[in-house]
Amino acid sequence: MAAAKPDGVAGFLSAASIRQSMLAALVAAGLAFPILALRAEPDLDNHLVLINRWPLLAWAAAIVFVGHQLAQIPQIGRALKWLLFGVGVLMVGSLIVSALRADFPIYGRLLLAALALTTGGTALAFAAPFDDAHPFAARQRALRAIVAKVAIPLGLLALFAFPLVMLAALGPAGSLKWINNYGVQILIYVMLGWGLNIVVGLAGLLDLGYVAFYAVGAYAYALLSTTFGLSFWICLPLAGVLAAFWGVILGFPVLRLRGDYLAIVTLAFGEIIRIVLINWTDVTNGNAGLSSIPRITFFGAPFTASDNGFAAMFGLEFSPIHRTIFLFYLILCLALLTNVVTLRLRRLPIGRAWEALREDEIACRSLGINTTNTKLTAFALGAMFGGFAGSFFAVRQGFVNPDSFTFMESATILAIVVLGGMGSQVGVAFAAAAMIGGTEILRELDLLKAIFGPDFDPAQYRMLIFGFAMVAMMIWKPRGLVSTRSPSIFLKERKAVAGALVGEGHG
């Protein structure tokens, strides 16, 4: 990673830098004025009174001033990067330590240690802020090569072992949170991220309404299963086909649009689907949503305490955790399917045409590539995986309503793709883990309580901390976690392409 030298670095305590710092402080004061300096509180008569908090404003401006001055020292910039990197590692570490403190048997600890090592090694290989000239940079590249070989099989093994180890270690009640809140939840977003990655990362078409296809998939399963009594395994492909169909429906009118215009229309499309779901009460039951959707069965055997249930079939003691574990494996397989299909498509002409389209659409047309069909297949395939994920969502929740498909969801999925590095499958998986797992972890970090006092509730600040992390990313890794592109074919040696050369697409 190149030394991020901000424009106009003027040197510590020089006249020019002091002028810049004062300007920064002024801007901060201006921004903070309505938030920090003024506060409306009800008095004893329950009338709102305005309270001035000038010292707070002064502190904010002073912090910005000092911070800006410190940032003029080059070493500080790098130290800050390391600090941020350290905080990230510390967060993962403290999570693992807090998990280890829980009464874990030895294999549970081993799994966690393996997870921690994989995460740490990958983080060091890909995200550690070494400069290219730094002596460690070469070792980092070597580590990257090792990680690329080892991490994927190891990570897959850990993922498949994860629910069983958790169950053995924490029992049915204790492991539910880990398998459900972390495992299933993250994997849904990994799958959605991979699906959107086809449209945004590979084809370079900015889609702000991806959640629409997630909604189509969810409602497709909900309606098909409750109305026609179809099983999940029949509804799943149908939901994918329906979502792909809607992807094409969206694709046709927006084919001529590029960039901002495309983004606006896709955003509108996402909202149209949601508003139709709210208002078409005859079919969708409006805001109340559809409930009593048939739950997942183990190829026909329901996860109930009955005689023909899953537990009885395998002679196990009934526990609701069985369903959760099955859901975990289901979404893991669906996500891996998305990944395998995308990786294979990248090596086929269609995938190369997507990437060429992202680089230069006019050149594509001059080479005889039908850009209309190429864009439509990208929309359709991305939407299909969104539809699969949607029908998984419906079967997992047993209930769908339009509130699950707001613009925030689209924004989160897009943030995962951008954060991961557009077009990179591994990057997107890590970004999903960081975005979804990270917000969950912040809920329960005792570490923060130790720093800010026992009254500190990290859950209230998690979006704020998250915002800071995103801003830091945009400054230091603007092309995402994995900012290089891996070529789809090579003659002698596969060399990664620097992110700066890779196009971002124009719509």
Place this chain on the structure above:
Amino acid sequence: MRWRTDPLLCAEHLTMRFGGLTAVSDLSFVVGRGDITALIGPNGAGKTTVFNCITGFYKPTEGRLAFARQGIADPDDVATLTLSGRRSARMRNGELYLLERMPDHEIAWRARVARTFQNIRLFSGMTVLENLIVAQHNPLMLASGMSLLGIIGVGPYRAREREAVQKATYWLDRIGLIDRADDPAGELPYGAQRRLEIVRAMCTEPTLLCLDEPAAGLNPKESSELNALLRMIRDEHGTSILLIEHDMSVVMEISDHVVVLDYGVKISDGAPDEVRNDPKVIAAYLGVDDEADVESVVAEVTR
């Protein structure tokens, strides 16, 4: 003289208007099979507009672009096809295309007219090899069963892809970029990018190759290498070339036929020597306003 006896592309009454501006006006010219044809003219003469019409990036306001890919077209056949409203037909002498009716990607894939751009348009984030593989998109797409067979790994795709790589290596060898096959195209020096763009177009196996200022920004050595490359393309691959060029050393040295445009109108058409001595061309390049001045320039030149 092949453009008189064996026309590949006949542009007739080609007119392109943008609102009130007429960029190309009633232009008729012929590109001969196996010729290197140069389209020259002062800046703003409408040369690139003609290119965009031929390659389908613009739809001409008026005119016909009859492209006889395989043999000399019978005028009656052209007339029949024009009246039929269809884009192309298989005639006695091979396939006949009306380019003005076809979209850009069809022109590249069906009629086999490839082009390069004035401002280089490589896929700069893809490697040199990938650029040449993308150029072979359509045959590879068919080999992969429109991706359906390719995704499950059956069918002839793997073998076809190996052939595509072989073809790419052949071309990289010819332009001396084989050692840089795995580097991103955007990292190549300017002259190499120009050559790569030309061979990328060649990977689509064109019958007619349209080059928009291929020598722009090249030094004399690169310019002469380009001449050799273009001759090789014509002689060994039988591909006809239509090029826009400002560098007269390139134009006069390699072209068989020169068409001169000025303000969207053809002012001269013929062998390089004829065109070089055409007083109208000299006047257009020196910038003379009216007929009387043209005559005085002619007098001066021919003195």
